[in-house]
Amino acid sequence: MKAHYWLFIFFFSQLPTAFAAPPSVVVTIPPLHALVNGVMDGVAKPTLLLSNGNSPHTYSLRPSQMRALQQAELLVWVGENLEGFLQRPLAGLPKTVTVLTALNLPELQRLPARTGGMWEGHHHHEEAHDEEEHEAHEAHEADAEYQDPHVWLSPANAVVIVQAVAQQLSQLDPEHAARYQANAQQLQQRLQQFDAQLQAQLAPVREKPYFVFHDAYQYFEHHYQLNALGALSISPEQRPSAKRISELRARIQQQSVSCVFREPQFQSSLVDILLEDTNAKQGVLDPLGVNLTGQAAEAYFMLLQQLVDNLLACLQ
Numbered sequence: 001m002k003a004h005y006w007l008f009i010f011f012f013s014q015l016p017t018a019f020a021a022p023p024s025v026v027v028t029i030p031p032l033h034a035l036v037n038g039v040m041d042g043v044a045k046p047t048l049l050l051s052n053g054n055s056p057h058t059y060s061l062r063p064s065q066m067r068a069l070q071q072a073e074l075l076v077w078v079g080e081n082l083e084g085f086l087q088r089p090l091a092g093l094p095k096t097v098t099v100l101t102a103l104n105l106p107e108l109q110r111l112p113a114r115t116g117g118m119w120e121g122h123h124h125h126e127e128a129h130d131e132e133e134h135e136a137h138e139a140h141e142a143d144a145e146y147q148d149p150h151v152w153l154s155p156a157n158a159v160v161i162v163q164a165v166a167q168q169l170s171q172l173d174p175e176h177a178a179r180y181q182a183n184a185q186q187l188q189q190r191l192q193q194f195d196a197q198l199q200a201q202l203a204p205v206r207e208k209p210y211f212v213f214h215d216a217y218q219y220f221e222h223h224y225q226l227n228a229l230g231a232l233s234i235s236p237e238q239r240p241s242a243k244r245i246s247e248l249r250a251r252i253q254q255q256s257v258s259c260v261f262r263e264p265q266f267q268s269s270l271v272d273i274l275l276e277d278t279n280a281k282q283g284v285l286d287p288l289g290v291n292l293t294g295q296a297a298e299a300y301f302m303l304l305q306q307l308v309d310n311l312l313a314c315l316q
Contacts, residue, residue: 024072
């Protein structure tokens with residue numbers, strides 16, 4: 001009887017460890033969410049903050065999302081250069097929330113934002129909420145080169161992000177560390193194989209000149225050695241001037257640009273105006289995968305394949 005009693009006590013003393021809940025994870029944008037979901041496969045599902053085609057450049061948090069952030073154990077985001085709407089909320093998060101900033105990962109390839117010529121400037125969050133914040137932003141810009149935040153569009157960067165997420169989750173949840181690491185290894189191998197496949201697909205159009213709606217694809221273009229010449233809009237929030245549209249139209253004709261790509265999140269009328277009296281075609285590129293509603297890691301591969309398919313359809 002005494003043996004049964006101590007066995008009973010031992011069993012229940014192990015329950016908190018044996019049935020410990022996995023960490024609550026919040027991820028900002030769909031591509032990052034897909035990668036984190038792949039690392040957490042078989043353990044839990046991360047929460048996606050921005051869905052239904054919402055742009056990180058113009059988003060405002062709902063109260064329910066603010067509560068989700070407050071209760072999270074891990075937040076995965078790109079950084080303030082992209083999700084500027086999170087700057088203030090992050091300052092008020094409890095210390096129990098671990099924040100993984102992809103743009104700060106040491107092994108990540110970071111590219112400076114393109115400026116000059118057909119790229120002009122690239123400033124997503126110049127509109128500060130008040131004068132004090134605007135001054136702080138200007139000081140930050142003066143002290144450090146503005147980094148292009150669209151880092152997820154390089155498969156090589158995706159590999160780095162996957163490893164960092166696995167390491168962070170393993171620290172927060174040692175019970176499932178082996179699963180996180182195994183998932184990450186499998187995902188990284190698949191990313192590298194998929195990358196080689198995309199390299200071969202894009203080879204025929206590497207020299208073809210084209211324009212994009214806004215400068216969101218530098219990492220993709222750099223990785224696959226594509227020939228993007230410029231962007232229609234300086235940033236998604238700013239409508240280009242008539243002068244800029246005229247300059248771009250002249251460049252399209254001079255360089256025999258075959259395609260101009262719009263984005264599904266933003267108005268297409270600007271591209272229609274730009275293409276008047278030119279022979280260039282119109283295509284669609286989506287850096288976020290707004291039409292990929294799946295929760296699995298598959299969505300990341302679908303995003304890159306969709307970019308490749310749309311480029312080939314318009315440029316070939």
